[in-house]
Amino acid sequence: MKILIALTLATLAATAPAAEPVALKGQLRIPEFAALANKASESVNVTLDPQLLGMACRFLNADDPEQADVKKLCTSLSGIYVRSYTFDKDFAYPQADVDGVRRQLSGPGWSRIVGARSNKENTNVDVFVLLDNGKARGLGIIASEPREFTIVNIVGNIDLEELHSLEGKFSIPNLGIETAKKPEPPKPEPPKKK
Amino acid sequence: MSENFENELRRALRPVDAPEGFTERVMRALPAQRDPVLPPVVNQQPAYRLVKRFGIPMAFAAALVLSVLLGMHVARVQDQRMAEEREAAGLAASRELMQALHVTSQKLDLAYQAVKTPPSPAGDEENRT
Amino acid sequence: MPDALLARARAGDAGAFAELVRAHQGSVYSIGYRMLNRRDAAEDLAQDVFLQLYRKLDHIESLEHLGFWLRRVAANLAIDWIRRLPHTTTQPLEEGATVAAPQPEDDMLMSRQLDKLLGELSPSARAVMLLRYQEDLDVAEVGTALDMPVNTVKSHIKRSLTQLRSRMIGAKLVDSEAMP
Numbered sequence: 001m002k003i004l005i006a007l008t009l010a011t012l013a014a015t016a017p018a019a020e021p022v023a024l025k026g027q028l029r030i031p032e033f034a035a036l037a038n039k040a041s042e043s044v045n046v047t048l049d050p051q052l053l054g055m056a057c058r059f060l061n062a063d064d065p066e067q068a069d070v071k072k073l074c075t076s077l078s079g080i081y082v083r084s085y086t087f088d089k090d091f092a093y094p095q096a097d098v099d100g101v102r103r104q105l106s107g108p109g110w111s112r113i114v115g116a117r118s119n120k121e122n123t124n125v126d127v128f129v130l131l132d133n134g135k136a137r138g139l140g141i142i143a144s145e146p147r148e149f150t151i152v153n154i155v156g157n158i159d160l161e162e163l164h165s166l167e168g169k170f171s172i173p174n175l176g177i178e179t180a181k182k183p184e185p186p187k188p189e190p191p192k193k194k
Numbered sequence: 195m196s197e198n199f200e201n202e203l204r205r206a207l208r209p210v211d212a213p214e215g216f217t218e219r220v221m222r223a224l225p226a227q228r229d230p231v232l233p234p235v236v237n238q239q240p241a242y243r244l245v246k247r248f249g250i251p252m253a254f255a256a257a258l259v260l261s262v263l264l265g266m267h268v269a270r271v272q273d274q275r276m277a278e279e280r281e282a283a284g285l286a287a288s289r290e291l292m293q294a295l296h297v298t299s300q301k302l303d304l305a306y307q308a309v310k311t312p313p314s315p316a317g318d319e320e321n322r323t
Numbered sequence: 324m325p326d327a328l329l330a331r332a333r334a335g336d337a338g339a340f341a342e343l344v345r346a347h348q349g350s351v352y353s354i355g356y357r358m359l360n361r362r363d364a365a366e367d368l369a370q371d372v373f374l375q376l377y378r379k380l381d382h383i384e385s386l387e388h389l390g391f392w393l394r395r396v397a398a399n400l401a402i403d404w405i406r407r408l409p410h411t412t413t414q415p416l417e418e419g420a421t422v423a424a425p426q427p428e429d430d431m432l433m434s435r436q437l438d439k440l441l442g443e444l445s446p447s448a449r450a451v452m453l454l455r456y457q458e459d460l461d462v463a464e465v466g467t468a469l470d471m472p473v474n475t476v477k478s479h480i481k482r483s484l485t486q487l488r489s490r491m492i493g494a495k496l497v498d499s500e501a502m503p
Contacts, residue, residue: 023338024218046294048287051337054222056287067288070295078218082294116308125305143301152298157215160302199488200456206434207457212352213366217344220373221337 024050024078026130026138026155028104031097033083039092040085048080069162077156090146098144101151102126105140122146129158136160226280326386333380340380344373347390350458351397357453358401360442368404372397394458395468398450402469405446433491440490444483447471451479452487 023029037043048056057074060067085093105112105128114127123145130138136158143150331339351372355365375396376383383389441449447469454465455476462480466473 044297046290050218050221051224052287055284056291059284059288080294082297084297114305116305127305141301150301203456206437209349209353210356212348216348217341220344220370221341224377
């Protein structure tokens with residue numbers, strides 16, 4: 001009898017699920033949307049936790065100017081999670097799942113810094129940051145259109161200016177968020193010649 | 195030696211904070227797999243000593259050496275394959291990273307375009323916050 | 324912090340390992356910082372220590388053992404690094420390192436001066452003083468950590484305290500009359 005109990009306990013222990021990794025501050029719970037990938041005409045599904053992100057950063061090519069810029073970002077980031085799906089039909093994606101992520105972004109610490117709506121094109125883009133002692137520690141973006149939705153979650157010390165500069169088109173408006181870069185001290189004026 | 199001074203020393207030598215993000219940087223630097231540290235092999239003996247000591251026939255000793263060499267070769271090939279797989283995985287991860295940041299930047303651009311664009315006259319259906 | 328955390332880290336739980344790092348990063352970094360006198364080197368050293376820990380998690384028996392192991396490895400690694408660079412002169416510690424708990428101004432002044440004077444001790448003596456007064460190990464534990472006979476540890480402590488005390492009195496940071 002004792003042997004049977006011991007065997008049962010050992011079997012249960014062996015088949016017990018592994019503990020889930022602890023989520024980092026600023027990390028959202030984003031569904032995998034595995035079923036959607038089959039229905040989508042295009043999909044981007046990226047999950048880079050701290051280890052994978054570290055590996056990815058090590059393999060960036062420092063000779064490529066764009067990758068070199070990204071390499072500089074790497075030191076301040078802890079995770080990048082992207083789900084982006086494009087469909088051939090309108091609203092082929094489950095709005096409830098998107099709303100589930102949106103609810104997390106109304107949780108403590110998260111603030112919406114940009115919200116854009118176009119009723120004409122039926123597009124919504126919301127940008128959220130998680131503020132911790134005045135610094136941005138998490139970034140959440142939810143963009144939805146009738147045939148496309150995108151969820152982005154970036155974890156770490158967020159410098160929005162650096163992220164946006166990858167496209168290099170528009171300058172960032174002053175959103176009052178303290179960025180990782182400190183402002184450069186004013187250069188001393190050269191002495192006036194008499 | 196005065197206890198007072200030692201206590202003052204303890205107070206003055208309180209630990210300092212590690213820089214911000216230190217844990218995250220350590221986690222990023224961790225290898226993908228935790229290879230266990232193998233104990234060092236001690237008391238290795240060349241093949242001929244084995245033969246002399248234990249009286250193993252030469253043919254068997256030769257077969258033993260060959261199988262060890264073959265094993266080493268297989269291990270080397272496996273190591274090389276694993277290194278290539280790791281490199282492939284790393285390159286794939288870096289491509290994913292670039293793709294993720296491009297998507298992010300595109301969406302940020304969409305949002306910031308809306309912020310920078312001045313509001314249209316009344317009657318337009320667009321609105322922004 | 325229960326030992327279950329250690330078990331989870333051994334099983335490959337990255338979050339558990341991160342918690343272990345967070346719990347001990349202050350100590351390990353501080354040993355590096357006060358031994359090497361530089362923040363960047365201290366961070367490199369601390370990172371090396373935790374990478375070693377990651378590889379050797381199976382050798383750690385308990386959380387108590389973990390704390391001792393980390394201090395031992397950090398101190399010995401720092402001594403190695405200092406000895407491998409014989410031409411590196413002692414530099415004053417960089418400004419800006421924040422102590423974990425807020426200190427009165429007098430203590431901060433003393434702390435800075437002490438950090439500077441510690442830098443003038445030999446690497447072994449410095450390691451002894453840090454393990455004894457920063458990490459609060461007893462004399463026997465310091466000896467085990469640094470592979471040093473107990474009498475040598477005691478001798479380092481006595482000479483270092485005398486030297487530090489007289490320099491602090493000279494800098495008028497301690498009252499000579501208060502010290503018998």
